[in-house]
Amino acid sequence: MVSFEQFQMEDGSPIYLQIVSFVQRGIVAGTITDGDEMPSRRVLSALIGVNPNTIQKAYRQLEDDGIIESRSGAKSYVTITPASTRTIRGRLLSKETAALVQNMKQMGISMEEAISLVAEAWSEEE
Amino acid sequence: MVSFEQFQMEDGSPIYLQIVSFVQRGIVAGTITDGDEMPSRRVLSALIGVNPNTIQKAYRQLEDDGIIESRSGAKSYVTITPASTRTIRGRLLSKETAALVQNMKQMGISMEEAISLVAEAWSEEE
Amino acid sequence: MVSFEQFQMEDGSPIYLQIVSFVQRGIVAGTITDGDEMPSRRVLSALIGVNPNTIQKAYRQLEDDGIIESRSGAKSYVTITPASTRTIRGRLLSKETAALVQNMKQMGISMEEAISLVAEAWSEEE
């Protein structure tokens, strides 16, 4: 069963996309693997305190991405292959790093400085 | 006079926030300095092809952030100190790197790997 | 639900600021408390006969001040603590009295005279 205990809502981006990203990152990290069962929409709604419609939208998005599959009634299961995992990983990483790099360049920061900033942030995180 | 020739609209985030970010990054990069004159709503509106009210919203946000000063009837000027520049710089950089680092950690990526990804993206950018 | 039945538009200051002040004074008076639900833009717009965008501007200001919280798609709620209430109360009161006192001093009025003028105005009000 996919666990959402670590899930935390943040402001800034839509909740349903936060849920999608959470699952994607879990897959890349290996904590979510092929065949895992997703919690039912009702349960997840109650668990993280989010409107059922929002959960539905997230699940729909995950289905469209081919990451989960609804089988036998209301239950959903994760369906991924090593290849698709790599694809997700690449997409997640390149999108975010590209944005960071572009903005830092606009701020006139050198690559060395950027790298040291990342290393710093890495250590500071709790 | 603050130049908006480099400004390019993108999709995804509100236009008025793109303008705000553009100015903030310009300040960090040093291309926008204290006392600089901002273009008027009408001029900027014509320049980048955006409704004057959208410009107004961006200017209002910048004023609330203490980055520019506007007086009705008079022109708008940039009002920043070296201290506030450092504050903006720190806030912008830490916000972006923190988000990236947090997500990478959730994906089970090591610091060395993260740094090499940034370096790679840096070279690829055009 | 926050009630706007007592709200009355006046001339002189922008409508959106009148709405902001109305809410602030309601909080100080205790008629608006933490967790109260704000009317939606459309409802309030119809109720007091003002364009929805003007309401939106007021709500935005209140949100920037940390007095209400809005999430796209969900309703808006008042989010204040006893501490912030005291802050608002103090700021409102001191701002108004300070301006009056300063001007009276410039007119060469004594404190006793000032107090009797306030008492007089208090009784005259309907």
Next chain:
Amino acid sequence: MVSFEQFQMEDGSPIYLQIVSFVQRGIVAGTITDGDEMPSRRVLSALIGVNPNTIQKAYRQLEDDGIIESRSGAKSYVTITPASTRTIRGRLLSKETAALVQNMKQMGISMEEAISLVAEAWSEEE
């Protein structure tokens, strides 16, 4: 000659009205008396760093109010009587105190509390 050394620009109200109020308060305080000469528009403009058009607008307002009079070319003189001084005094005081009283009532403050707040503000001013 009417002195503007004590004059200080503030935000919030139009500059030309600030100038008008400054003169009015000086009259009530007795520091400006009948027959005093006003500085020329050019001189005052340079002295307090304000656009000549703004000065012109203030002088025009003072003329319309019958407080100053332009004689012999560009020179202006204060022309007031004890009666008109009392009128100005009453108008200035009642307008401001009435606004204060009204707002405080809306905040659920008692008269005694209001008076003590005024007394407090009186002592705190430098």
Next chain:
DNA sequence: GTGGTCTAGACCACG
């Protein structure tokens, strides 16, 4: 249904 953004255009006070 709700908030957020954008466009279009008008009016006003101010400098």
Next chain:
DNA sequence: GTGGTCTAGACCACA
């Protein structure tokens, strides 16, 4: 000419 406000109406993402 410049900024500030308001109206009117539309579209979208979100819950």
